[in-house]
Amino acid sequence: MSADLTTAAPATPAASRRPLVRRAPSPTLRVAAWWLLAAAAATAYLLVGLEGAIGFILPRRLITLATMTVVGAAVAIATVLFHTVTANRILTPSIMGFDALYLLVQTAAMVALGVTGSVTIDPVLRFGAEATAMTLLAVGLYRWLVVGLGRSLHLVVLVGVVAGGFFRALSTLMQRAMDPTEFIVLQDRFFADFHGADPRLVATSAVIVALALLWTLRQAERLDVIALGRELATSLGIDHRRSQLVVLAVVALLVASATALVGPTSFFGLLVAHLAYQTMGTHRHRYVLPAACGAAVATLVGGQLVFEQLLGLEGSLSLVVELLGGVAFLVLLLRRARA
Secondary structure, X not given: OHHHHHHHOOOOOHXXXXXXXXXXXOHHHHHHHHHHHHHHHHHHHHHOOOOOOHHHHHHHHHHHHHHHHHHHHHHHHHHHHHHHHHOOXXXXXXXXXXXXXXXXXXXXXXXXXXXXXXXXXXXXXXHHHHHHHHHHXXXXXXXXXXXXXXXXXXXXXXXXXXXXXXXXXHHHHHHHOOOHHHHHHHHHHHOOOOOOOXXXXXXXXXXXXXXXXXXXXXXXXXXXXXXXXXXXXXXXXXXXXXXXXXXXXXXXXXXXXXXXXXXXXXXXXXXXXXXXXXXXXXOOHHHHHHHHXXXXXXXXXXXXXXXXXXXXXXXOHHHHHHHHHHHHHHHHHHHHHHO
């Protein structure tokens, strides 16, 4: 009887026996998710705790939000582009000595102008001078490191670290000869501060970041080819050396603008770039770049919201972000060593 029932049972279609496979969200939806998260964090930052004195609090929050958006996008784009031209996702402009270069420029300016000249100088003029000086110096440094020594990654890292150490030593030497008042004023500029930025400087940096983002999106396919490496890119018709120099100039301009606006952000770019790499599921720049920008804005604004509303500003957001970025750098370094 059981044999008859077994024989009479209808056969299960082959399609119904296949495991159900969930399709992963498209890269476009993932980019949109990052920006929705950033928009939610921005809305909460602007509206939470806004009882009374709206005319005083809201404009200050809008400037801080704009500053974090511009700086986050600039650092994210610069880090992704730097990874592209170096073919290495551990290196960042900061690790290669850019932050030390910023300290040197600030120290030299303080020595040359003094406290009075440094404080009374027009902010736009100071921003332009600092950004120009850091861009020119960084282009020369990166051209030598990445293009001139690019055949040996270990040599690039070694020379970059040594150059950063030299810049820090030179800055320390000048700081020891300073007046204590000058040193106190200078020390305030050594840490990233997203509050109280001049709206004119934020607008100028926003224009630079917007133009850089449009350029990178227009060059996304070329950047995808450059990321394949010198040999493959050259075989596909790309002038790799010239492309490296152009991208490095854009990186230097972006990092110089962000650093001159708020101060150094050493490992923040590494953190948000790898958030984009891990969540996108693709290495194409047309998706990774907007995702990194969204991750940067969501991280900065969300962190600022936590510090202001939950911790009552009892701490420094820049230090916490740098700590998380440093941990991410160590994790990536250990993974690279084990591979």
